[in-house]
Amino acid sequence: MQTQQAMRAQQNLPIGEKQIGEAMERLRKYKTGKAALDERVVNAEEWWKNNHWERFGSESSNENDPEPVSAWLFNSIINKHADFMDNYPCPAILPREESDEELAKILTEVVPVILEQNKYDSTYNECSWDKPKTGTAIYGVFWNPEKENGLGDIDIRCQDIMNIYWEPGIKDIQRSRDIFTTELVDAEELEYLYPQVKGKIQKTGEVVKSEYIYEENIDTSQKVQVIDWYYKIKTRLENGGIKTILHYCKFIPGTVLYSSENDPKTAQTGWYEHGKYPFVFDVMFPEKGSPAGFGYLDVMANPQEYIDKLDQIILKCSVLNRPRFFVQEGVGINEEEFADLKRDLIHVSGNVDTTRLRQIDPPQLSNYVIEMRNAKIEELKETSGNRDFSQGSTTSGVTAASAIAALQEAGSKLSRDMIKGSYIAHAEVVTLTIELIRQFYDLPRCFRITQPNGDAGYVQMDNTQLQPQPMDMQGEDIFARKPYFDIKVSAQKASPYSRIANNELAKELFGMGLFNPQIADQAMAVVQMMDFDRRDEVMKKIQENGTMYQKLQQMTQLLMQLAAMVTDFSGRPDLLAAVQSLTGAMPAMTDVQVDPSQNVKTNSLGEATGMDTSTAGKARDRAASATEVR
Incomplete structure (x- = not known):
């Protein structure tokens, strides 16, 4: 009787066996629409592992031919990754209203600590490999109820593009009807976490997830495919607006494990109250009609293929240049002695002439092959923006520090462009993080903040200030205002060259007396x-110095007036002298080192170079004076 009541109650729930069956059909369609992308990602991973000879082998190829693998493509990818890691993002959270300034300062201090606790540097590192390789890095920003001993906390992970599916034909991932993610889970673990599925689990069964080509043998016989289903529902509000509610369902084929729409606590508010899919796509080169893109590896694969095939021709020709001979039957030569290069004397019987023993003429390799190989290498460097100067090496006799620095800076515009795209994605990650703080940080949490002077400070924070604040508009209706923020991302870890340039700029500003x-x-x-x-x-610092100086001047004048009045009243001129000596000991003004007679020199880009006193600047001046036409 109880079983029948439970079955009727389950049939009345919004999400049941029928709904997940329909969702499973859509998942299969999404997988079919994503098949070409999955194939390209698998192919890119094989190129990354230098297993590409198996990808473009043909039936006419000789299995004894050499299969050289040069690492020009690999070298370019790791240089792109190094650019990402040299410019690790750091968010600054700015308020949209003046009343939120203090909260924005706290969030600017707390959010980087939350990212650090999530080991975001590891997530950023993993996504920085995916972006140049496959063209798409995906960040997942979730709430993990298992963290902090069951208290729960934010969880930021790198989502494998092979395990996520969206509606084909959409550009913005937030406009997809559904999003599915798949995962293989141990059957015993799943039965322990969800006792209601005991006896209903189909081990292995239909596996929707696409697979990479693994080197080891992976046993999935005891695994169950678990599907996470995110979908949106739009509801119309009383004021005529439309609200988007995000719901979440975890299921295995035929059985619902959890549904936020079936849960009374989240049925009205949704799984995440911000109403967005918890995924952020960071795309290298965008494609029309898809939230994913293609990467540098896809662009460089073709020239890398021809480089290796030309290397194969060169190596094969080198092997054929080994001395070999045509030998007639019965020539009477001791073959063992003839093949032994250590022997000075070789025994023969009978006459030996060129008609019976003749050296095979080796094929001559055309210089065109070498030139074409070098041209393909240069093509790969050009198309990837991985020139010699970007790696710190030089060619064509360029040795001046200024020239190297200028070429590195001019050649880094492609790196700055792709890093800017990652900063846009990072800003969205921070926005989702703040929204999860708003929803789940009901209890105060303590964070250790490193002060600018290196000392440790401690900040407690909950979501009280992030909740909608009631506002009264001149005695009329009261409405709730929710604090929102703008995210500005800059590089936390700049390259050593950038740090030196910033230090030189600070020294120049100080030498010019701008802080007086x-x-x-x-x-x-x-x-x-x-x-x-x-x-x-x-x-801001210059303005604060000026304001403080003006206040100090006003206080000095007031003190002199009071001292004169006290001197007249008491008849003690020593007090006035003491005050004058005290106010006269003001901080000395830094000399302003600006010579108006000195001409300001500019480079080809119009940048001033006359005041650069750094090592690179001095080298630049010497190089310019040596090559100047007089």
Whole structure:
């Protein structure tokens, strides 16, 4: 009787066996639409592992031919990855309203700590491999109830593109009707976590997930495919607006494990209250009609293939140049002695002439083959933007530090472009992180914050300030205002060259006297005309110095007036002298080292070079003076 009641109750739930059956059909369609992308990803992974000879082998190929594997493509990919790691992102959270400034400062301190606790550097590292290889890195921003001993916390992972499926033909992943992710789970573990599925599990069965080509043998006979299903429902509000609710369902074929729409706690609010799919796509080169893209490896595969095939021709020709001979039957030569290069004397019987023993003429390799190979190598470097200067090496006799620095900076625009795209994705990751803090941080949590001076500070935070705040508009209806923030991402770990350049700029600004409070107005005008990283902080510091100096001047004048009044009243001129000596000991002004008679030199890009006193700058001046036409 109880079993029948449970079955009737299950049939009345929004998500049941019928709904997951329909979802399974859509998943199969999504997999069919994604088949070409999966094949390209598997092919890219084989190229990355240098197993590409098996990819373009033919029936006419000779199994004894050499199969050389050069690492030009590999070298380019690891240089792209190094560019990503040299520019590790750091978010700055900015308020949209003045009342949220204090909260934005706390979030700017807390969010990087949350990312650090999530080992986000490892996630960023993994996604930085996927982006140049497959063209798409996918970040997953979830709430993990198992973390922090059951308290739960944010979980940021790199999502394998082979395990995620979306509606074919859409460009924005948030516009997909559904999103499915698949995972193989041990059958015993699944029965322990979900006792209701005991006896209903089909081990292995239909596996939707596409597979890579693994080197080891992976046994999946005791595994069960578990599918996570994310979908959106739109509801119309009383004011005529439309609200998007995100729901989540975990199921195995034929059985629902969990459904947020069946759960009374989340049926109305959804799985995540922000209403977005918890996935962020970071695309290298976009494609029309797909949220995924293609990567550098797809572009470089063709020239790398011809480089290796030309290497095969060169090596095969080299092997054929080994001395070999045509020998007539019964020539009477001791073959063992003839093949032994250590023997000076070789015994023969009878006459030996060129008609009976003749050396095989080796084939001559055309110089065109070598030139074509070098041209393909240069093509791969050009198409990938991986020139010699970007790796710190030089060619064609370029040895000047200034020339190398200028070429490196000019050649890094492709790296800056792809890193900017990753920063856009990182900003969305931070936005989803803040939304999860808003939804789940009901209890205060303590975070250790490293202060600018290196000392440790501690901040407690919950989601109280992130909740909708009631506002009264001049006695009219009260409505709730939810705090929102803008995310600005910059590089936390810059390259050593960038750090040196920033240090040189700071020294130049100090040498020019721009931090003197006496000339704060002039300094502000100069800095406003300049363009460099963290300029706003420098302008703020100059303004604070000027304001403090003005207040100090006002206090000095007031103190002198009071001292004169006290001297007249008490008849003690020594007090006035003491105050004058005290106010006269003001900080000295830094000399402004600007020579108006000195001409400002500019390079071909219009950048001023006359005031550069760094090592690279001095080398640049020497190189310029040596090559200047007089």
